Amino acid sequence: MNETATTAATIAAATYDAPIMTVPPADKLVLEARKLDFFYGKTQSLFGVDLPIERNKITALIGPSGCGKSTLLRALNRIYDLYPGQYATGRIMLDGEDILSDRGAVGRLRERDGDDAAGDVKSGSTDMSKLRARVGMVFQKPTPFPMSIYDNVAFGVRLYYKKSRAEMDQIVERSLRRAALWDEVKDKLNSSGLGLSGGQQQRLCVARGIAVEPEVLLLDEPASALDPVSTAKLEETLMELREDFSIVIVTHNLQQAARISDHTGFMFLGRMIEFRPTAELFERPQSTRTRDYVTGRFG
Amino acid sequence: MNRATRRKATNTIFVGLCAFATLIALGALVLILWSLVVNGIGGIDAHIFTMDQPAPGSPGGLRNGIVGSLMMCGMGMLIAVVVGILAGTWLAEYGGQTPYGHAVRFLNDVLLSAPSILVGLFVYELLVKPFHGFSGYAGAVALALLAAPIVTRTTEDMLTLQPNTLREAGMALGAGRGFVIRSIIWKAAGAGLLTGALLGFARISGETAPLLFTSLGNQFFNANLTQPMASLPTTIFQFALSAYDDWRRLAWVGALLIAVAVLAVNTIGRFVARETHRS
Numbered sequence: 209m210n211e212t213a214t215t216a217a218t219i220a221a222a223t224y225d226a227p228i229m230t231v232p233p234a235d236k237l238v239l240e241a242r243k244l245d246f247f248y249g250k251t252q253s254l255f256g257v258d259l260p261i262e263r264n265k266i267t268a269l270i271g272p273s274g275c276g277k278s279t280l281l282r283a284l285n286r287i288y289d290l291y292p293g294q295y296a297t298g299r300i301m302l303d304g305e306d307i308l309s310d311r312g313a314v315g316r317l318r319e320r321d322g323d324d325a326a327g328d329v330k331s332g333s334t335d336m337s338k339l340r341a342r343v344g345m346v347f348q349k350p351t352p353f354p355m356s357i358y359d360n361v362a363f364g365v366r367l368y369y370k371k372s373r374a375e376m377d378q379i380v381e382r383s384l385r386r387a388a389l390w391d392e393v394k395d396k397l398n399s400s401g402l403g404l405s406g407g408q409q410q411r412l413c414v415a416r417g418i419a420v421e422p423e424v425l426l427l428d429e430p431a432s433a434l435d436p437v438s439t440a441k442l443e444e445t446l447m448e449l450r451e452d453f454s455i456v457i458v459t460h461n462l463q464q465a466a467r468i469s470d471h472t473g474f475m476f477l478g479r480m481i482e483f484r485p486t487a488e489l490f491e492r493p494q495s496t497r498t499r500d501y502v503t504g505r506f507g
Numbered sequence: 508m509n510r511a512t513r514r515k516a517t518n519t520i521f522v523g524l525c526a527f528a529t530l531i532a533l534g535a536l537v538l539i540l541w542s543l544v545v546n547g548i549g550g551i552d553a554h555i556f557t558m559d560q561p562a563p564g565s566p567g568g569l570r571n572g573i574v575g576s577l578m579m580c581g582m583g584m585l586i587a588v589v590v591g592i593l594a595g596t597w598l599a600e601y602g603g604q605t606p607y608g609h610a611v612r613f614l615n616d617v618l619l620s621a622p623s624i625l626v627g628l629f630v631y632e633l634l635v636k637p638f639h640g641f642s643g644y645a646g647a648v649a650l651a652l653l654a655a656p657i658v659t660r661t662t663e664d665m666l667t668l669q670p671n672t673l674r675e676a677g678m679a680l681g682a683g684r685g686f687v688i689r690s691i692i693w694k695a696a697g698a699g700l701l702t703g704a705l706l707g708f709a710r711i712s713g714e715t716a717p718l719l720f721t722s723l724g725n726q727f728f729n730a731n732l733t734q735p736m737a738s739l740p741t742t743i744f745q746f747a748l749s750a751y752d753d754w755r756r757l758a759w760v761g762a763l764l765i766a767v768a769v770l771a772v773n774t775i776g777r778f779v780a781r782e783t784h785r786s
Contacts, residue, residue: 287675290684337681344679351676354695363690364680413676420680 228494230484232262232471237301238454239284239343239424244298246279246288246478253279256298257480259473261424266446266455268469268486270462272501275475277458281426284456285343286336303423307339341368344417348429350409352401357384357393360401360412364420379419386452387415388445407438411445418453425449427457431464443468462502466490474498540766547763550756555764559728560742563751569761571728572742576765578730579643579722579738580712583650587711588704591655595662595703600688603663612663619656626652627717635721643732646722653714654707661703665696698780705776709769715740739765 239261246254254276261267269277279288286307288294300307341364353360361380365371371379380397384390389411393404401412410430417425427446431439446455447468459465465472466486473483474497482489482498493499508516554568561567594611602608627649634645669692677687693700718724724741725734739761746758 285679287679290675290678337683340679340681345676347672347676347679349670349672351670351672353673353677353691354697363677363682367681367686416680 225495227258227480228482228484228498229258229260229480230488231258231260232265236262238263238303239456240299240301241280241284242299242301244280244283244296244300246276246283246296247294249293253478254283254296255478257475257478259480259483260471261454261456262471263423263454264450264452265470266450266457266468267471267473268465269456269458269473269475270460270465270501271475271481273460274477276478277475278428279478280475281345281428281456281458284424284426285340285345287340287345289336302339302342337367341420342422343424343426344420344422345426346410346413346417346428346430349433350406350413352404352409352412354400354402356398357401357404357412358397361415361419364416368420383415383419384412386418386445386449387411388441388448389415405438407434407441410434410438410442414442414445414449418449422453424454424456427455429458429460432460439464462490474501476501543759543763543766546756546759550760551763555757555760560726560737560746560757561753563749563754567753567757569739569742569757569764571725571737572739572761573764574728574730575643575646575722575725575737576712576739578732579646579650579718579736580708582644582647582732583654583711584704584708586647586651587654587658587707590651591658591703591707592662592700594655594659596666596688596693598659598663599666600684600692615656615659618652619660621653622716623653623714624716624720627720630717631720641721641723641735643722643729643734643736646718646736646738647732649717649721650711650714653717654711657707657710658703661706662696662700665699665703666692668699669695701776701780705773708772712769713740713765715744719744 237260241257241259244254244257244259245252246257257276257280259267259269259280269280271277282288283296284300286296288296296308298308344364353363355363358380361383362376365376365379381390381394384393389408392408393412396403401409404412410433414425414430431442434442443464446457449455457465457469469486471483472486472489474481474489474493474495476497482493482495484494489498490502493502499505554566556568556570556573558566558568559571560569594615597603598608598612598615603612630645630649630652634648635641666688673691673695674684674687677691678684682690718738718741722738722741723735724745725737727737729736743758743761743765746754746761749755
């Protein structure tokens, strides 16, 4: 979101080696970005990025501010569609289906015609809602809805299924348990989600996200607004969720990436520099840029 | 004089000036309320609510005016809230940044400060002349025209205050834009939307000028909105200017009733907003 014209100029001036990628076997991938370019209007902020996401693993994206980690994440469920003028080209394959196929072109046309009728999805809006049911997202700041804890968790489920009260009770309990929040809120399910602490709110958002059983869960710096204790709890939760979901997490916290992730991608100025199993990337970085970053020499 | 003393002195002077200014504003308010209570409270009896406006010298009340005001304000607010919330939502969430959106916002601001008597004349041309008669409906529409811009403005402001991440969070679960607005954003901005409605109500509850050209006033009881209709402000207008003591006493009572009603609605509204926000 912070890319500016200056970064674009810097990028043009810099030279880039091919990214150093260790890609997991194709049959284990759930989501894969291929040669992804991303534009905020006329400003390009991702340059031919590849990102393979392995099923039931945690993939971390690291890199200095403005390097495009969040942009990449926001492309994976096309949440950027909300904003006119933002579009992606390239491919994002979800279970072998390109989720950019219909709108990538539409986005470009709109940009060209200067149509800024706010990002309402005109055609294929059901596809968009299906996509978002399969690729969930948790944001940097906790975003509980102004309703009860129960309704927060049930919100997404109600969009897709008609469930009996008993079934819904089960889903809510199961989701809250998996998000490690159940014991703290089981006696106040009907009180407002806004009354919870920051860490609890974030786990509520995780519970809300997994209640619809997505295949992939995207997390955009989910712990940056949390204290260390809440952060540890959230990380523990994510490690357990790996059993059922594939997780992509953007983080500024290198220790966090090292602690919880299986794969790590290091990004710099809109490009993927190095993508490898986490231990290898941190212990034996191959690119000098990666080495400088993980050893704290810049960024 | 050293720096700290000087800063302290400056501070004292400015706090003093602020307190003085506040005192002037509050003083005016207290004086108004005080004279309303002193002059109005004595005239309040059961007849006020059970009898219609009398001929000079006979016993009577304000029932026709109270009922007329309630009906026209109620209907006016209904129109204003529906139109205002929809327009404000459109400005905040959809078309606010388009040229058309800018035009709508500008015109709404113009309407916000339009003299109420002009609104009355406009509705006279629109609804009174073509239908050959004054009516409660025309009065309600005139009041709605005055309240709607306030509701629109407040709605837009309150919705704009809601963080974008809340919208994104709703849509990230797969909800459509409209559904997110209805089920999340409106709820999050609920107290603010209510404030807008209350401001609108406060504005129109004492309006006289637009009613003179539209509902006209009626010395008899009438609950039929297609006919000329009494209202408290027009009754006050008529009675306060009269030469009869009992009419003038009733005018004070009417003024007190309006003030109390606005105060009560505001207090209750704020209380409700706070309670629902807390739970």
